[in-house]
Amino acid sequence: MAKMNMIEAINSAMDVMLDRDKKTVILGEDVGYFGGVFRATAGLQEKHGKQRVFDTPISECGIIGVAVGMSAYGLRPIPEIQFADYIYPGLDQLVSEAARMRYRSANDFICPITVRTPFGGGIFGGQTHSQSPESLFTHVCGIKTVIPATPYDAKGLLIAAIEDNDPVVFFEPKRIYNGPFSGYYDRPVEPWSKRPESEVPEGYYRIELGKARTVREGQDLTILCYGTMVHVVEAVVANMQIDADIVDLRTLMPLDINAIEASVKKTGRCMIVHEATRTSGFGAELAALVQERCFYHLEAPIERVTGFDTPYPHSLEWAYFPGPVRIGTAIEKIMKV
Structure with a gap:
Protein backbone atom coordinates (compact mmCIF):
# COMPACT_ATOMS: atom_id res chain seq x y z
CA MET A 1 0.00 0.00 0.00
CA ALA A 2 1.10 3.56 -0.68
CA LYS A 3 -0.25 7.03 0.13
CA MET A 4 -1.58 8.50 -3.10
CA ASN A 5 -3.68 11.45 -4.13
CA MET A 6 -6.11 10.99 -7.01
CA ILE A 7 -3.65 12.09 -9.71
CA GLU A 8 -1.07 9.58 -8.48
CA ALA A 9 -3.68 6.82 -8.29
CA ILE A 10 -4.85 7.48 -11.86
CA ASN A 11 -1.25 7.48 -13.07
CA SER A 12 -0.64 4.20 -11.24
CA ALA A 13 -3.73 2.60 -12.83
CA MET A 14 -2.54 3.44 -16.34
CA ASP A 15 1.01 2.31 -15.53
CA VAL A 16 -0.32 -1.04 -14.30
CA MET A 17 -2.44 -1.55 -17.41
CA LEU A 18 0.35 -0.54 -19.81
CA ASP A 19 2.47 -3.23 -18.15
CA ARG A 20 -0.31 -5.79 -18.00
CA ASP A 21 -1.82 -5.46 -21.50
CA LYS A 22 0.37 -4.56 -24.47
CA LYS A 23 -2.76 -3.53 -26.41
CA THR A 24 -3.26 -0.57 -24.06
CA VAL A 25 -2.23 2.83 -25.45
CA ILE A 26 -2.62 6.41 -24.24
CA LEU A 27 -3.18 9.37 -26.55
CA GLY A 28 -4.13 13.02 -26.20
CA GLU A 29 -2.89 16.58 -26.05
CA ASP A 30 0.36 16.88 -24.06
CA VAL A 31 0.03 13.41 -22.50
CA GLY A 32 3.46 12.27 -23.70
CA TYR A 33 6.63 14.22 -22.98
CA PHE A 34 4.87 16.82 -20.82
CA GLY A 35 2.85 14.27 -18.84
CA GLY A 36 -0.54 15.97 -19.14
CA VAL A 37 -1.74 19.37 -18.01
CA PHE A 38 -2.51 17.91 -14.56
CA ARG A 39 0.47 15.50 -14.69
CA ALA A 40 -1.76 12.42 -14.76
CA THR A 41 0.44 10.72 -17.39
CA ALA A 42 3.78 11.95 -16.04
CA GLY A 43 6.60 9.48 -16.67
CA LEU A 44 4.51 7.02 -18.67
CA GLN A 45 5.98 7.83 -22.09
CA GLU A 46 9.50 7.63 -20.72
CA LYS A 47 8.77 4.20 -19.23
CA HIS A 48 6.58 2.65 -21.93
CA GLY A 49 7.74 4.41 -25.10
CA LYS A 50 6.37 6.80 -27.69
CA GLN A 51 4.41 4.04 -29.47
CA ARG A 52 2.32 3.41 -26.34
CA VAL A 53 1.95 6.95 -24.93
CA PHE A 54 1.84 9.70 -27.55
CA ASP A 55 0.73 13.25 -28.19
CA THR A 56 -1.95 14.25 -30.68
CA PRO A 57 -2.93 17.46 -32.47
CA ILE A 58 -5.42 19.75 -30.75
CA SER A 59 -8.44 18.02 -32.23
CA GLU A 60 -10.89 16.36 -29.85
CA CYS A 61 -12.92 14.84 -32.68
CA GLY A 62 -9.66 13.47 -34.09
CA ILE A 63 -8.54 12.06 -30.74
CA ILE A 64 -11.77 10.18 -30.11
CA GLY A 65 -12.23 9.21 -33.76
CA VAL A 66 -8.75 7.67 -33.87
CA ALA A 67 -9.43 5.90 -30.57
CA VAL A 68 -12.63 4.35 -31.98
CA GLY A 69 -10.66 3.03 -34.97
CA MET A 70 -7.95 1.68 -32.68
CA SER A 71 -10.51 -0.18 -30.59
CA ALA A 72 -12.09 -1.76 -33.68
CA TYR A 73 -8.59 -2.89 -34.71
CA GLY A 74 -8.07 -4.62 -31.35
CA LEU A 75 -6.33 -2.05 -29.16
CA ARG A 76 -7.52 -0.64 -25.83
CA PRO A 77 -6.98 3.12 -26.19
CA ILE A 78 -7.19 5.61 -23.33
CA PRO A 79 -7.77 9.02 -24.97
CA GLU A 80 -7.47 12.03 -22.68
CA ILE A 81 -9.61 15.09 -23.30
CA GLN A 82 -7.79 17.86 -21.48
CA PHE A 83 -10.98 19.35 -20.00
CA ALA A 84 -14.51 17.96 -20.16
CA ASP A 85 -15.59 21.28 -21.68
CA TYR A 86 -13.65 20.33 -24.84
CA ILE A 87 -15.31 16.96 -25.34
CA TYR A 88 -18.18 18.27 -27.48
CA PRO A 89 -16.34 18.17 -30.85
CA GLY A 90 -15.86 14.44 -30.23
CA LEU A 91 -19.45 13.84 -29.15
CA ASP A 92 -20.51 12.55 -32.57
CA GLN A 93 -17.78 9.90 -32.56
CA LEU A 94 -18.78 8.80 -29.07
CA VAL A 95 -22.53 8.74 -29.68
CA SER A 96 -22.74 7.65 -33.32
CA GLU A 97 -19.76 5.29 -33.47
CA ALA A 98 -18.39 4.14 -30.11
CA ALA A 99 -21.71 3.65 -28.32
CA ARG A 100 -23.22 1.70 -31.22
CA MET A 101 -20.24 -0.38 -32.30
CA ARG A 102 -21.22 -3.62 -30.56
CA TYR A 103 -24.92 -3.45 -31.46
CA ARG A 104 -24.61 -2.44 -35.10
CA SER A 105 -21.97 -5.16 -35.74
CA ALA A 106 -24.05 -7.86 -34.03
CA ASN A 107 -21.26 -8.23 -31.46
CA ASP A 108 -18.57 -8.83 -34.10
CA PHE A 109 -16.76 -5.67 -32.93
CA ILE A 110 -16.32 -4.14 -29.50
CA CYS A 111 -15.22 -0.62 -28.59
CA PRO A 112 -13.06 -0.78 -25.44
CA ILE A 113 -12.09 2.88 -25.18
CA THR A 114 -11.78 4.77 -21.89
CA VAL A 115 -12.10 8.52 -22.34
CA ARG A 116 -10.46 10.24 -19.37
CA THR A 117 -11.35 13.85 -18.73
CA PRO A 118 -11.18 16.29 -15.78
CA PHE A 119 -14.53 17.89 -15.00
CA GLY A 120 -16.17 20.30 -12.60
CA GLY A 121 -14.86 23.44 -10.97
CA GLY A 122 -12.18 24.24 -8.49
CA ILE A 123 -9.53 26.06 -10.52
CA PHE A 124 -11.40 29.28 -11.42
CA GLY A 125 -11.54 28.11 -15.00
CA GLY A 126 -14.86 29.75 -15.80
CA GLN A 127 -17.22 28.60 -18.53
CA THR A 128 -14.66 26.79 -20.69
CA HIS A 129 -12.80 24.76 -18.05
CA SER A 130 -15.35 23.93 -15.35
CA GLN A 131 -18.43 22.24 -16.80
CA SER A 132 -20.03 19.05 -15.47
CA PRO A 133 -21.61 17.40 -18.54
CA GLU A 134 -22.07 13.90 -17.09
CA SER A 135 -25.83 13.74 -17.71
CA LEU A 136 -25.27 14.05 -21.49
CA PHE A 137 -23.47 10.71 -21.49
CA THR A 138 -25.81 8.86 -19.13
CA HIS A 139 -28.52 9.52 -21.74
CA VAL A 140 -26.63 7.58 -24.44
CA CYS A 141 -27.23 3.83 -24.54
CA GLY A 142 -23.94 1.98 -24.86
CA ILE A 143 -21.71 4.41 -22.93
CA LYS A 144 -20.72 3.82 -19.31
CA THR A 145 -20.15 6.85 -17.07
CA VAL A 146 -17.79 6.69 -14.10
CA ILE A 147 -16.92 9.35 -11.48
CA PRO A 148 -14.56 8.44 -8.60
CA ALA A 149 -14.38 10.35 -5.32
CA THR A 150 -11.25 8.86 -3.72
CA PRO A 151 -7.77 7.77 -4.86
CA TYR A 152 -8.54 4.14 -4.00
CA ASP A 153 -11.70 4.17 -6.09
CA ALA A 154 -10.06 6.14 -8.90
CA LYS A 155 -7.43 3.47 -9.49
CA GLY A 156 -9.74 0.46 -9.12
CA LEU A 157 -12.49 1.96 -11.25
CA LEU A 158 -10.08 3.13 -13.96
CA ILE A 159 -8.56 -0.35 -14.27
CA ALA A 160 -12.06 -1.84 -14.54
CA ALA A 161 -12.97 0.77 -17.17
CA ILE A 162 -9.87 0.01 -19.26
CA GLU A 163 -10.64 -3.71 -19.13
CA ASP A 164 -14.29 -3.18 -20.07
CA ASN A 165 -15.25 -4.06 -23.64
CA ASP A 166 -17.59 -1.07 -24.01
CA PRO A 167 -16.80 2.66 -24.16
CA VAL A 168 -16.42 4.37 -20.80
CA VAL A 169 -16.31 8.11 -20.10
CA PHE A 170 -14.22 8.50 -16.95
CA PHE A 171 -14.83 11.88 -15.34
CA GLU A 172 -12.15 13.00 -12.89
CA PRO A 173 -13.18 15.71 -10.37
CA LYS A 174 -10.21 18.03 -10.60
CA ARG A 175 -11.11 19.96 -7.47
CA ILE A 176 -9.98 16.91 -5.45
CA TYR A 177 -7.08 15.79 -7.65
CA ASN A 178 -4.66 16.56 -4.81
CA GLY A 179 -7.01 15.77 -1.93
CA PRO A 180 -10.50 16.88 -0.92
CA PHE A 181 -11.06 20.61 -1.15
CA SER A 182 -7.58 21.35 -2.41
CA GLY A 183 -7.56 25.11 -2.34
CA TYR A 184 -9.15 26.99 0.54
CA TYR A 185 -12.76 25.91 0.87
CA ASP A 186 -14.62 23.35 3.00
CA ARG A 187 -11.90 21.66 4.98
CA PRO A 188 -12.42 17.90 5.36
CA VAL A 189 -13.22 16.30 8.69
CA GLU A 190 -9.63 15.12 9.06
CA PRO A 191 -6.43 15.55 6.99
CA TRP A 192 -6.53 13.75 3.66
CA SER A 193 -3.33 11.84 4.37
CA LYS A 194 -4.99 10.22 7.39
CA ARG A 195 -8.05 9.05 5.51
CA PRO A 196 -8.18 5.34 4.61
CA GLU A 197 -9.09 6.15 0.99
CA SER A 198 -5.59 7.53 0.45
CA GLU A 199 -4.11 4.07 1.03
CA VAL A 200 -3.84 2.63 -2.49
CA PRO A 201 -2.34 -0.73 -3.52
CA GLU A 202 0.62 -0.23 -5.84
CA GLY A 203 -0.26 -3.23 -8.03
CA TYR A 204 -3.35 -4.47 -9.85
CA TYR A 205 -6.86 -4.41 -8.41
CA ARG A 206 -10.23 -3.48 -9.82
CA ILE A 207 -13.56 -2.20 -8.55
CA GLU A 208 -16.63 -3.50 -10.36
CA LEU A 209 -18.49 -0.87 -12.35
Whole structure:
Protein backbone atom coordinates (compact mmCIF):
# COMPACT_ATOMS: atom_id res chain seq x y z
CA MET A 1 0.00 0.00 0.00
CA ALA A 2 1.10 3.56 -0.68
CA LYS A 3 -0.25 7.03 0.13
CA MET A 4 -1.58 8.50 -3.10
CA ASN A 5 -3.68 11.45 -4.13
CA MET A 6 -6.11 10.99 -7.01
CA ILE A 7 -3.65 12.09 -9.71
CA GLU A 8 -1.07 9.58 -8.48
CA ALA A 9 -3.68 6.82 -8.29
CA ILE A 10 -4.85 7.48 -11.86
CA ASN A 11 -1.25 7.48 -13.07
CA SER A 12 -0.64 4.20 -11.24
CA ALA A 13 -3.73 2.60 -12.83
CA MET A 14 -2.54 3.44 -16.34
CA ASP A 15 1.01 2.31 -15.53
CA VAL A 16 -0.32 -1.04 -14.30
CA MET A 17 -2.44 -1.55 -17.41
CA LEU A 18 0.35 -0.54 -19.81
CA ASP A 19 2.47 -3.23 -18.15
CA ARG A 20 -0.31 -5.79 -18.00
CA ASP A 21 -1.82 -5.46 -21.50
CA LYS A 22 0.37 -4.56 -24.47
CA LYS A 23 -2.76 -3.53 -26.41
CA THR A 24 -3.26 -0.57 -24.06
CA VAL A 25 -2.23 2.83 -25.45
CA ILE A 26 -2.62 6.41 -24.24
CA LEU A 27 -3.18 9.37 -26.55
CA GLY A 28 -4.13 13.02 -26.20
CA GLU A 29 -2.89 16.58 -26.05
CA ASP A 30 0.36 16.88 -24.06
CA VAL A 31 0.03 13.41 -22.50
CA GLY A 32 3.46 12.27 -23.70
CA TYR A 33 6.63 14.22 -22.98
CA PHE A 34 4.87 16.82 -20.82
CA GLY A 35 2.85 14.27 -18.84
CA GLY A 36 -0.54 15.97 -19.14
CA VAL A 37 -1.74 19.37 -18.01
CA PHE A 38 -2.51 17.91 -14.56
CA ARG A 39 0.47 15.50 -14.69
CA ALA A 40 -1.76 12.42 -14.76
CA THR A 41 0.44 10.72 -17.39
CA ALA A 42 3.78 11.95 -16.04
CA GLY A 43 6.60 9.48 -16.67
CA LEU A 44 4.51 7.02 -18.67
CA GLN A 45 5.98 7.83 -22.09
CA GLU A 46 9.50 7.63 -20.72
CA LYS A 47 8.77 4.20 -19.23
CA HIS A 48 6.58 2.65 -21.93
CA GLY A 49 7.74 4.41 -25.10
CA LYS A 50 6.37 6.80 -27.69
CA GLN A 51 4.41 4.04 -29.47
CA ARG A 52 2.32 3.41 -26.34
CA VAL A 53 1.95 6.95 -24.93
CA PHE A 54 1.84 9.70 -27.55
CA ASP A 55 0.73 13.25 -28.19
CA THR A 56 -1.95 14.25 -30.68
CA PRO A 57 -2.93 17.46 -32.47
CA ILE A 58 -5.42 19.75 -30.75
CA SER A 59 -8.44 18.02 -32.23
CA GLU A 60 -10.89 16.36 -29.85
CA CYS A 61 -12.92 14.84 -32.68
CA GLY A 62 -9.66 13.47 -34.09
CA ILE A 63 -8.54 12.06 -30.74
CA ILE A 64 -11.77 10.18 -30.11
CA GLY A 65 -12.23 9.21 -33.76
CA VAL A 66 -8.75 7.67 -33.87
CA ALA A 67 -9.43 5.90 -30.57
CA VAL A 68 -12.63 4.35 -31.98
CA GLY A 69 -10.66 3.03 -34.97
CA MET A 70 -7.95 1.68 -32.68
CA SER A 71 -10.51 -0.18 -30.59
CA ALA A 72 -12.09 -1.76 -33.68
CA TYR A 73 -8.59 -2.89 -34.71
CA GLY A 74 -8.07 -4.62 -31.35
CA LEU A 75 -6.33 -2.05 -29.16
CA ARG A 76 -7.52 -0.64 -25.83
CA PRO A 77 -6.98 3.12 -26.19
CA ILE A 78 -7.19 5.61 -23.33
CA PRO A 79 -7.77 9.02 -24.97
CA GLU A 80 -7.47 12.03 -22.68
CA ILE A 81 -9.61 15.09 -23.30
CA GLN A 82 -7.79 17.86 -21.48
CA PHE A 83 -10.98 19.35 -20.00
CA ALA A 84 -14.51 17.96 -20.16
CA ASP A 85 -15.59 21.28 -21.68
CA TYR A 86 -13.65 20.33 -24.84
CA ILE A 87 -15.31 16.96 -25.34
CA TYR A 88 -18.18 18.27 -27.48
CA PRO A 89 -16.34 18.17 -30.85
CA GLY A 90 -15.86 14.44 -30.23
CA LEU A 91 -19.45 13.84 -29.15
CA ASP A 92 -20.51 12.55 -32.57
CA GLN A 93 -17.78 9.90 -32.56
CA LEU A 94 -18.78 8.80 -29.07
CA VAL A 95 -22.53 8.74 -29.68
CA SER A 96 -22.74 7.65 -33.32
CA GLU A 97 -19.76 5.29 -33.47
CA ALA A 98 -18.39 4.14 -30.11
CA ALA A 99 -21.71 3.65 -28.32
CA ARG A 100 -23.22 1.70 -31.22
CA MET A 101 -20.24 -0.38 -32.30
CA ARG A 102 -21.22 -3.62 -30.56
CA TYR A 103 -24.92 -3.45 -31.46
CA ARG A 104 -24.61 -2.44 -35.10
CA SER A 105 -21.97 -5.16 -35.74
CA ALA A 106 -24.05 -7.86 -34.03
CA ASN A 107 -21.26 -8.23 -31.46
CA ASP A 108 -18.57 -8.83 -34.10
CA PHE A 109 -16.76 -5.67 -32.93
CA ILE A 110 -16.32 -4.14 -29.50
CA CYS A 111 -15.22 -0.62 -28.59
CA PRO A 112 -13.06 -0.78 -25.44
CA ILE A 113 -12.09 2.88 -25.18
CA THR A 114 -11.78 4.77 -21.89
CA VAL A 115 -12.10 8.52 -22.34
CA ARG A 116 -10.46 10.24 -19.37
CA THR A 117 -11.35 13.85 -18.73
CA PRO A 118 -11.18 16.29 -15.78
CA PHE A 119 -14.53 17.89 -15.00
CA GLY A 120 -16.17 20.30 -12.60
CA GLY A 121 -14.86 23.44 -10.97
CA GLY A 122 -12.18 24.24 -8.49
CA ILE A 123 -9.53 26.06 -10.52
CA PHE A 124 -11.40 29.28 -11.42
CA GLY A 125 -11.54 28.11 -15.00
CA GLY A 126 -14.86 29.75 -15.80
CA GLN A 127 -17.22 28.60 -18.53
CA THR A 128 -14.66 26.79 -20.69
CA HIS A 129 -12.80 24.76 -18.05
CA SER A 130 -15.35 23.93 -15.35
CA GLN A 131 -18.43 22.24 -16.80
CA SER A 132 -20.03 19.05 -15.47
CA PRO A 133 -21.61 17.40 -18.54
CA GLU A 134 -22.07 13.90 -17.09
CA SER A 135 -25.83 13.74 -17.71
CA LEU A 136 -25.27 14.05 -21.49
CA PHE A 137 -23.47 10.71 -21.49
CA THR A 138 -25.81 8.86 -19.13
CA HIS A 139 -28.52 9.52 -21.74
CA VAL A 140 -26.63 7.58 -24.44
CA CYS A 141 -27.23 3.83 -24.54
CA GLY A 142 -23.94 1.98 -24.86
CA ILE A 143 -21.71 4.41 -22.93
CA LYS A 144 -20.72 3.82 -19.31
CA THR A 145 -20.15 6.85 -17.07
CA VAL A 146 -17.79 6.69 -14.10
CA ILE A 147 -16.92 9.35 -11.48
CA PRO A 148 -14.56 8.44 -8.60
CA ALA A 149 -14.38 10.35 -5.32
CA THR A 150 -11.25 8.86 -3.72
CA PRO A 151 -7.77 7.77 -4.86
CA TYR A 152 -8.54 4.14 -4.00
CA ASP A 153 -11.70 4.17 -6.09
CA ALA A 154 -10.06 6.14 -8.90
CA LYS A 155 -7.43 3.47 -9.49
CA GLY A 156 -9.74 0.46 -9.12
CA LEU A 157 -12.49 1.96 -11.25
CA LEU A 158 -10.08 3.13 -13.96
CA ILE A 159 -8.56 -0.35 -14.27
CA ALA A 160 -12.06 -1.84 -14.54
CA ALA A 161 -12.97 0.77 -17.17
CA ILE A 162 -9.87 0.01 -19.26
CA GLU A 163 -10.64 -3.71 -19.13
CA ASP A 164 -14.29 -3.18 -20.07
CA ASN A 165 -15.25 -4.06 -23.64
CA ASP A 166 -17.59 -1.07 -24.01
CA PRO A 167 -16.80 2.66 -24.16
CA VAL A 168 -16.42 4.37 -20.80
CA VAL A 169 -16.31 8.11 -20.10
CA PHE A 170 -14.22 8.50 -16.95
CA PHE A 171 -14.83 11.88 -15.34
CA GLU A 172 -12.15 13.00 -12.89
CA PRO A 173 -13.18 15.71 -10.37
CA LYS A 174 -10.21 18.03 -10.60
CA ARG A 175 -11.11 19.96 -7.47
CA ILE A 176 -9.98 16.91 -5.45
CA TYR A 177 -7.08 15.79 -7.65
CA ASN A 178 -4.66 16.56 -4.81
CA GLY A 179 -7.01 15.77 -1.93
CA PRO A 180 -10.50 16.88 -0.92
CA PHE A 181 -11.06 20.61 -1.15
CA SER A 182 -7.58 21.35 -2.41
CA GLY A 183 -7.56 25.11 -2.34
CA TYR A 184 -9.15 26.99 0.54
CA TYR A 185 -12.76 25.91 0.87
CA ASP A 186 -14.62 23.35 3.00
CA ARG A 187 -11.90 21.66 4.98
CA PRO A 188 -12.42 17.90 5.36
CA VAL A 189 -13.22 16.30 8.69
CA GLU A 190 -9.63 15.12 9.06
CA PRO A 191 -6.43 15.55 6.99
CA TRP A 192 -6.53 13.75 3.66
CA SER A 193 -3.33 11.84 4.37
CA LYS A 194 -4.99 10.22 7.39
CA ARG A 195 -8.05 9.05 5.51
CA PRO A 196 -8.18 5.34 4.61
CA GLU A 197 -9.09 6.15 0.99
CA SER A 198 -5.59 7.53 0.45
CA GLU A 199 -4.11 4.07 1.03
CA VAL A 200 -3.84 2.63 -2.49
CA PRO A 201 -2.34 -0.73 -3.52
CA GLU A 202 0.62 -0.23 -5.84
CA GLY A 203 -0.26 -3.23 -8.03
CA TYR A 204 -3.35 -4.47 -9.85
CA TYR A 205 -6.86 -4.41 -8.41
CA ARG A 206 -10.23 -3.48 -9.82
CA ILE A 207 -13.56 -2.20 -8.55
CA GLU A 208 -16.63 -3.50 -10.36
CA LEU A 209 -18.49 -0.87 -12.35
CA GLY A 210 -22.07 -0.36 -11.23
CA LYS A 211 -21.49 -0.75 -7.49
CA ALA A 212 -22.11 2.18 -5.16
CA ARG A 213 -20.14 2.79 -1.95
CA THR A 214 -21.73 3.55 1.40
CA VAL A 215 -19.56 6.31 2.85
CA ARG A 216 -21.45 6.57 6.12
CA GLU A 217 -24.28 4.53 7.66
CA GLY A 218 -27.37 6.29 8.96
CA GLN A 219 -31.05 5.80 9.72
CA ASP A 220 -32.72 9.17 9.17
CA LEU A 221 -31.75 10.41 5.71
CA THR A 222 -30.22 9.11 2.46
CA ILE A 223 -27.90 11.48 0.59
CA LEU A 224 -26.97 10.48 -2.97
CA CYS A 225 -23.85 12.14 -4.36
CA TYR A 226 -20.68 11.56 -6.37
CA GLY A 227 -17.28 13.08 -7.07
CA THR A 228 -16.31 16.18 -5.11
CA MET A 229 -19.73 16.44 -3.52
CA VAL A 230 -19.10 13.24 -1.54
CA HIS A 231 -16.54 15.09 0.57
CA VAL A 232 -18.63 18.24 0.91
CA VAL A 233 -21.63 16.21 2.06
CA GLU A 234 -19.51 14.18 4.46
CA ALA A 235 -18.13 17.31 6.11
CA VAL A 236 -21.58 18.93 6.42
CA VAL A 237 -23.17 15.81 7.90
CA ALA A 238 -20.35 15.43 10.42
CA ASN A 239 -20.66 19.05 11.51
CA MET A 240 -24.45 18.85 11.82
CA GLN A 241 -24.34 15.45 13.52
CA ILE A 242 -27.10 14.09 11.28
CA ASP A 243 -27.67 10.33 11.23
CA ALA A 244 -27.45 10.10 7.43
CA ASP A 245 -26.70 7.34 4.94
CA ILE A 246 -24.20 8.87 2.48
CA VAL A 247 -24.12 6.92 -0.79
CA ASP A 248 -21.30 7.58 -3.26
CA LEU A 249 -22.71 6.38 -6.59
CA ARG A 250 -19.23 5.97 -8.19
CA THR A 251 -20.76 4.95 -11.54
CA LEU A 252 -23.79 6.73 -12.97
CA MET A 253 -24.19 4.20 -15.76
CA PRO A 254 -24.49 1.39 -14.86
CA LEU A 255 -26.28 2.67 -11.75
CA ASP A 256 -26.51 0.69 -8.52
CA ILE A 257 -30.23 1.15 -8.14
CA ASN A 258 -30.44 -1.69 -5.62
CA ALA A 259 -28.16 0.14 -3.18
CA ILE A 260 -30.17 3.35 -3.64
CA GLU A 261 -33.49 1.59 -3.12
CA ALA A 262 -32.30 -0.24 -0.01
CA SER A 263 -31.01 2.95 1.58
CA VAL A 264 -34.10 5.07 0.86
CA LYS A 265 -36.47 2.36 2.08
CA LYS A 266 -34.43 2.24 5.31
CA THR A 267 -34.34 6.00 5.96
CA GLY A 268 -37.57 7.22 4.35
CA ARG A 269 -35.94 10.44 3.16
CA CYS A 270 -33.75 11.22 0.15
CA MET A 271 -31.57 14.17 -0.81
CA ILE A 272 -29.49 14.43 -3.99
CA VAL A 273 -26.38 16.61 -4.32
CA HIS A 274 -24.39 17.27 -7.49
CA GLU A 275 -22.33 20.13 -8.91
CA ALA A 276 -23.88 20.17 -12.40
CA THR A 277 -26.70 22.53 -13.31
CA ARG A 278 -30.11 21.61 -11.92
CA THR A 279 -32.33 21.33 -14.99
CA SER A 280 -31.91 17.94 -16.69
CA GLY A 281 -29.03 17.13 -14.34
CA PHE A 282 -28.53 13.53 -13.28
CA GLY A 283 -30.27 14.33 -10.02
CA ALA A 284 -33.57 14.56 -11.90
CA GLU A 285 -33.17 10.96 -13.06
CA LEU A 286 -32.27 9.86 -9.54
CA ALA A 287 -35.34 11.61 -8.13
CA ALA A 288 -37.59 9.91 -10.67
CA LEU A 289 -36.13 6.48 -9.92
CA VAL A 290 -36.49 6.95 -6.16
CA GLN A 291 -40.09 8.12 -6.56
CA GLU A 292 -40.93 5.15 -8.80
CA ARG A 293 -39.36 2.53 -6.53
CA CYS A 294 -39.69 3.97 -3.03
CA PHE A 295 -42.81 6.15 -3.09
CA TYR A 296 -44.64 4.39 -0.25
CA HIS A 297 -41.54 4.53 1.95
CA LEU A 298 -40.92 8.26 1.57
CA GLU A 299 -41.75 10.44 4.58
CA ALA A 300 -40.79 13.73 2.88
CA PRO A 301 -40.41 15.16 -0.63
CA ILE A 302 -37.09 14.44 -2.35
CA GLU A 303 -34.65 17.36 -2.10
CA ARG A 304 -32.04 18.39 -4.71
CA VAL A 305 -29.03 20.62 -4.07
CA THR A 306 -27.20 21.40 -7.31
CA GLY A 307 -25.40 24.00 -9.36
CA PHE A 308 -27.48 26.87 -10.69
CA ASP A 309 -29.09 27.13 -14.14
CA THR A 310 -26.65 29.83 -15.23
CA PRO A 311 -23.52 30.04 -17.34
CA TYR A 312 -20.64 28.89 -15.17
CA PRO A 313 -19.34 31.92 -13.21
CA HIS A 314 -15.63 32.66 -13.12
CA SER A 315 -14.97 34.71 -10.01
CA LEU A 316 -18.07 33.38 -8.20
CA GLU A 317 -17.55 29.66 -8.74
CA TRP A 318 -17.36 28.93 -4.99
CA ALA A 319 -20.84 30.42 -4.60
CA TYR A 320 -22.00 28.26 -7.51
CA PHE A 321 -20.94 25.03 -5.81
CA PRO A 322 -23.38 23.31 -3.46
CA GLY A 323 -21.73 24.17 -0.13
CA PRO A 324 -22.37 23.86 3.59
CA VAL A 325 -25.05 26.56 3.74
CA ARG A 326 -27.25 25.25 0.93
CA ILE A 327 -26.75 21.59 1.87
CA GLY A 328 -27.36 22.32 5.54
CA THR A 329 -30.53 24.26 4.77
CA ALA A 330 -31.85 21.38 2.64
CA ILE A 331 -31.10 18.87 5.40
CA GLU A 332 -32.97 20.98 7.96
CA LYS A 333 -35.93 21.32 5.59
CA ILE A 334 -36.25 17.62 4.84
CA MET A 335 -35.82 16.59 8.48
CA LYS A 336 -38.67 18.87 9.61
CA VAL A 337 -41.25 17.03 7.51
